[in-house]
Structure formats: structure tokens, C-alpha cells
Amino acid sequence: RYTLTIEEASKYFRIGENKLRRLAEENKNANWLIMNGNRIQIKRKQFEKIIDTLDAI
Template structure:
């Protein structure tokens, strides 16, 4: 990790790849969730790149029994 890199647990948004590692959910599953929930408050589109708002997605996961 470069001294200028922000640790993943401190980032506001995560890429699909980062979120997959952080939440231990497959990239394909995360992409499918993003496609099915395009207007979700935990989702942010940066051009054509999917960004996941980490804290909001954590709150969503806290409410679920299965994903």
C-alpha cells in the first residue's frame, strides 16, 4: 500500500472489486445487485463505473439474513 492510499475500511465508496473483497461477496453477485437496484441509495454511478457507498451497504447487509 502506498502512503497516499486510503485504507479500504476508510473509503466512502468502493469499486466492485474492493467491495467484493471487503464484504466477501462475489463480484458477479455485486454487479447483479447493482443492476437490480439501480436507484438504491447505496449505489453511485461514476460514468459507467459502479461505486458502492460502503456505510450504506453495510447497513443494508446488517438487515439481511441471506444475500
């Protein structure tokens, strides 16, 4: 899938839902984020690239 909901991304990336929501709120203009109405969608491949560059979340 191209995009994941917060719940799906939490399971896929093994990151807590609250942490993902906080990251989305802090990075509202990030290229890995899409707002579908009031639903947050995460672009999987772009978020994977971000995760690859991090040592800790």
C-alpha cells in the first residue's frame, strides 16, 4: 500500500500510535504525510527513508 493510517503504520513500523501522531503534528508539512480530511495518512516509502536516517525516535 502507498499510504498507511496511524494504526497501520504503528503495527508496520513497530512505533506507538501516540508517537506517530506526535511526529505528524510536529511535521505537518513533511513529504511523508498526507491529510485526508482529518485523517492522517503516512506515505510508507517516504517514511521508511526517514526512519533509515534515524538512530532513535
